[in-house]
Amino acid sequence: MVREWRRAPLPPGPRGLPFVGNVRDWPEIGDQPKVFAEWAKKYGPVVHVCVMGQPFVLLNTWTAAHDLMTRRSENYSDRHCNTLIHDDKLSGYGGWHLPMMPYGAKWRVFRKHFHSLFRIQEVEPMRPAILDLSSEFLHHLRNTPNDFRQLIRSYTAKSISKFVFSHDQPLNTEDPYLTLNDELMAEFNGYFFGNVFLVDVFPFLKHIPASWPGAGFKRFAIQHKKKVQDLIDGLHNRLQLAIANGTAEPCMVTRSMEKAAQATGVVSAAEEQLIKCNAMLSYAAGTDTSASVLANFFLCMSMYPEVQKKAQEEVDRVTGGTRLPDFEDREALTYISAVLLESIRWHAPGPVSIPHKSVKEDIYMGYRIPAGSVILGNVAEITHSTDFYENPSEYQPARFLDANWQIIPELEVPIQDAFGFGRRVCPGRHLALESMWILMARIIATHNIGKELDANGKEIEPVIKFTGGVTTHPEPYGCHITARGKIQVD
Template sequence: MLIFTNITWLDLCLAGAGVYLVKQAFRKNPAPYPPGPPGWPLIGNVADMPHNKAWLTFAKWRKKYGDISHVEVLGRHIIVLNSVEAAMALLDKKSSVYSDRPVLTMGGELVGWKYCMGFLSYGDRFRYYRKNIHRIIGSRAAMAVYEPIEEIETRRFLKRVFAKPEQLQAHIRHTAGAIILRISHGYEVKENNDRFVDLADRAMDQLSRSTDTGAFMVDIMPWLAKVPEWFPGAGFKCLAREWRQTLEELVEAPHKLFGDRELNTSQAAGVAPVSFTSNLLKGRTLSAEEDNMVKWSAVSLYTGGADTTVSTIYSIFLAMTLFPDVQKKAQAEIDAVVGTDRLPSFADRNSLPYIEALMKESLRWNVVVPIGIPHCVSEDDIYDGYYIPKGSLIIPNIWFMLNDPQTYANPSQFNPERFLGNDGKDPECEPRTISFGFGRRICPGLHLADASVWLSTMMSLAVFDISKIVENGVEHTPEVDSSSGAISHPKPFKCFIKPRSAKAIALIQEDVNY
């Protein structure tokens, strides 16, 4: 019997490499892969994958390789789509095979976000979430029942900004959390230091970091998930454990609070506030599995709308600071249609075309989810003569689609008129068909996000003037930059916010109650 006493790890690696290369040599694909940067044997394009603001690297690939490009990382195929046409052809028209999600080892498996709708594999559980969310908030008509909540919380936002304008970003976060928690669980947040708002903010930051493309090597080499925490380079496991605890608390705590409140309300013969969760639970006895899906549906509602809304509203304040002419035109339309004796409401929406165009431009100018969430193809496919193998990650570069100079003139400019078709020009491409995703994975909470952003923009412009800040006689122009991460935010900036008039102050200070 032979005893292999002299075999080393290097020998095994070389043997494995040999087997891999032999397989590759004899493998025949039905068509070539899409073009892309050349890779290395075994590791493929590991060195080519970006670790920060991946959308910028993907945009460079577009210039070199065209609308669709391909890389292979340790045997995993990644297809990047850099045009609306390619994204619609695959993710929309072929949605039956392009609607799955890849397994994200860090954010999905280790942290636990795989049960949230945005990262959920396509199947019965996904359809259950989508059906419920669509039924309760899936259209503007369905959202009408929640309009009073939106209006009252936005009025409270105006009060906070008036009192402490230097804390703008914190006020936006607080208000977004207040609206979504009121809608998801019927929970009315505290004015300051609310436990659930702080918890949700922390969880959303961790979600963005844990699912950022290229941020963690374990997403490229999933076997690293099995190494112990003390192993050199395994610090990601400590982070994952900490972030998982945050997520579990986010899922369980609001649901338990809802259950306790429902019991107390029932015992007191009161009326519980209407919410997404109450709609799902009303008059029903659920199994443990169904109850679990209700909890995760509610969390999916929050994650789909809260942090994205914060980014968009904050970017609108940035745009108004940098583009005062746009602000003046928007305010002139509000004054002409609404007047100055009341605050705007949802009933005014159809009468304000410039504001509607401003909304569209805010989605285009600040791309909240620059590369979306990767899709996964469930069957081999051929597109435009290129082979896309089963299991490939499909990444739509939404940022480039909304900043392509061939589609949008001067894309760095915040210009709502591009969507009005003035001066005999055709309106430019509608950004809502791109910014909220594609096919069966389009954001189901888009109407909630849209309503929150619209009302906040309207009310803020009705009562506030927003301008560059002047310190020590020097005017400061904010820098236009965005954070990396699955959800991108404008870089923090300073601006000067003041009431437009004495009438505006009176409107801000009006009492608001549920």
């Protein structure tokens, strides 16, 4: 076995240069899904590249991704420690940010706390608040339809903020913390994941003074870290003020504080920091991902009127066209559920998984995967695989339904990859799916979404382009949105 292990070759991949490896081949973040898929066609589902001495293993099929990151999760749940992102002297995400935190005892504590708060049993009591929020969205959409992208952004933020911080604010008002969060997410996607830094190759560079020439990365990271702490403290302090004023309702943070204080009557500094960090993280991550899917939904409703018509017919059949859909209608509204799944699949909000890392050397498909390899799942390729979906570039919700108009479980499985793999799957997915499903159902019931019109009333074909980053969004586009039916949305 030892001899076989030593003989095992690395997975195939493009040939690199001496010392720097495949640094010239490595694609920009927005091009990664396409380039990784092209490599897979040439080399197979498991591809190896090496960049500046760091091995990368790219998984381009559902089977390969789940064989490693799910079935062998004990070895593949760690995170690659990017110095600029993780080190406390720089951005410091590795010490508190659950998706970026190294696998280990501290991660398990944070993960257990996060999971306990976002279980489906905890989310279901939030349904009345989600219904109220979706009705508020419809009201503003009816009055200011051209602001639908801003409304999406506010809706996703408020659905999280209400659950986590008990914060209630009209959708059409600006929240300074949402603005700060958007700024941080743009920096995270565009700067940290959109560039390669020498400090990640030579970690000792983190010790050079920030004032030195060439230390722009350090100045940027320190400023970014301060803004992150401002968001963590600001969201928490706003809730504490509401508690002091007697206006706060029970929420994720208050329940966590009460539970932490049960044993001794006080909340330790470490417990408070855990609660604050997980609360801010749920706000930041949940807002961005759900906004991406809802933006896909509006875009595809405008481009595929036949899909929109089918969805409207289903809603009208169930509700009689006289009321808004409710969560109790979910079993009957299977086409709406398929619309949600297809809005995720058509362009996954995270086209490439957040990097995993192998703890120990491993053998897979006869290939040797070195310890410390960065493992990337090509989510975009998996959710567009012809092994699961015919005509994957088309938006066809009916692909998820069988002859009895029920969701086909086997086709739903790859969509779950949009929320992560194995032990790193997103704990907040239940709240995200609940809030997106009801909003889509209610928009379909009350509005028609068409392509943007020019000054002469002619349709403008949307340009389908997406931003690059860990989470991607459709680039700005317009829609022509009008009211339908007799349902009151006020």
